[in-house]
Amino acid sequence: MTVQSVTVLGAGSWGTTFAKVLADAGRDVTMWARRPEVAAEIREEHTNNGYLPGVVLPGRVTATDDAALALDGAQAVVLAVPSQSLRANLTAWRSLLPREAILVSLAKGVELGTLKRMSEVIGEIAGVRSDDVVVVSGPNLAKEIARQQPAAAVFACADHDKAVAVQQASFNSYFRPYTNTDVVGCELGGACKNVIALSCGMAAGLGFGANTMATLITRGLAETARLGSKLGADPLTFAGLAGVGDLVATCASPLSRNRTFGELLGRGETVAMAQQAVGGQVAEGVMSCQSIRELARGVGVDMPITDAMFRVCHEGMNPARVGAELLGRQQKHEWS
Structure with a gap:
């Protein structure tokens, strides 16, 4: 199973970066951008300065705002839109998808309402x-990978041949992909780490240091693994790139939107104020x-950090108060 022609649906920072990764691995990439001016910039200037300023895209990358044109002849289709808008977008594209194309998901989240993972x-x-x-x-912070800093990723699919095909299509001198068959674990790790990163950002905004950060990362990983185990994931997945790897990068880096958002909340800003500060994106x-x-x-499954982040983001609870409540929870064995 060989993939040469790839379509990337979505022209945000990660979608554009992944298109660059594929092109640098020798693939022919067509991007779909919602805004015609973004598609024109990618196609004519080989840049996407709204998301990746200063990054030059390879000549193998082109773009269009016409989804039918973008999808024509694609051997793999990469879905690079936010998790909560995936359903609406994919519904519009469904009739255009090439029958034999491998579908690839970059989205990390659990859908509101249905509680489905992105692959579902x-x-x-x-x-x-x-x-x-x-x-x-x-651990795939887009701006670092776009600058060709060494990074690794995991491609999970129950059909291992498909995972290998996409692995081979994206392997280059700075990007090393691994394969896995645990789709559930990889998706839950990717979704939950964004929530834990909010808590780490809040801790930083409150002025706390490395001990607090390490505690949140470790206990966040524990509650993610509890949920994964209940839903049939392989516990080893959470010790890998989709688990602790993604968690550390997202919780520690100032390039992480979730960490930055949480830090603003920790400093006393509202969700609306934090959203405005990060460019209008939640x-x-x-x-x-x-x-x-x-x-x-x-x-x-008990997920106290996730519950705390919900109360801050959706019920207006003060981050300092919710932190005190987390520390005051009933004492227990570490692995219970």
């Missing part, structure tokens, strides 16, 4: 088995803390 949403709308969707996860963790909380409650 794709499977439902596209009429394929959700396990046949290749899920990309890992961090994925703000929405995911609600859907992940509901998912966890539905299967009887």
Whole structure:
């Protein structure tokens, strides 16, 4: 199974970066951008300065705002739109998807309302088995990868041949992809880390240091693994790139929108003020803390950090107060 022609649907920072990764691996990439002026800039100037200022895109990358044109002849289709808008976008594209194309998901989240993972949403709308969707996860801060700083990722799919095909299509001198068959674990790791990153940002905004950060990362990983185990994930996945790898990068880096958003909340700003400060975009963790909380409650899993982030983001609770409540919870064994 060989992939040469790839379509990337979405021209944000990660979609554009992944298009660059594919082109630098020798693939022919067509991007779809919602705004015609963004498509024209990518096609004619080989830049996308609104999302990746100063980055020059390879000549193998072109772009259009016509989804039908973008999808024509694609051997793999990369879905690079935010998790909460994936369903609406994919519904509009469904009839245009090439029958044999491998579907690849870059989105990280749990859908509000349905509580479905992104591969499940794709499977439902596209009429394929959700396990046949290749899920990309890992410590993948777009701006660092776009600057060709060394990074790794994990491509998860129950159909290992499909994961390998996308792995081979994206392997280059600075980007090292691994494969996995645990779609559930990789998706939950990718979704939950955004919520934990909010908490780490809030801790930084409150003036706390490395001990607090390490505690939140470690306990955040523990509650993510509890949920994953309940839903059938492989516990080893959370020790890998889609688990601790993605968690550390997202919680620690100033390039992480979720960490930055949380830091603004920790400094006393409202969700609306933080949203304005980061360019009008809501961090994925703000929405995911609600859907992940509901998912966890539905299967009887305790996720105290996720619950705390929900109360701050959606009920207006003061971050300092919620932090004190987390510290004052009933004492217990570490692994219980």
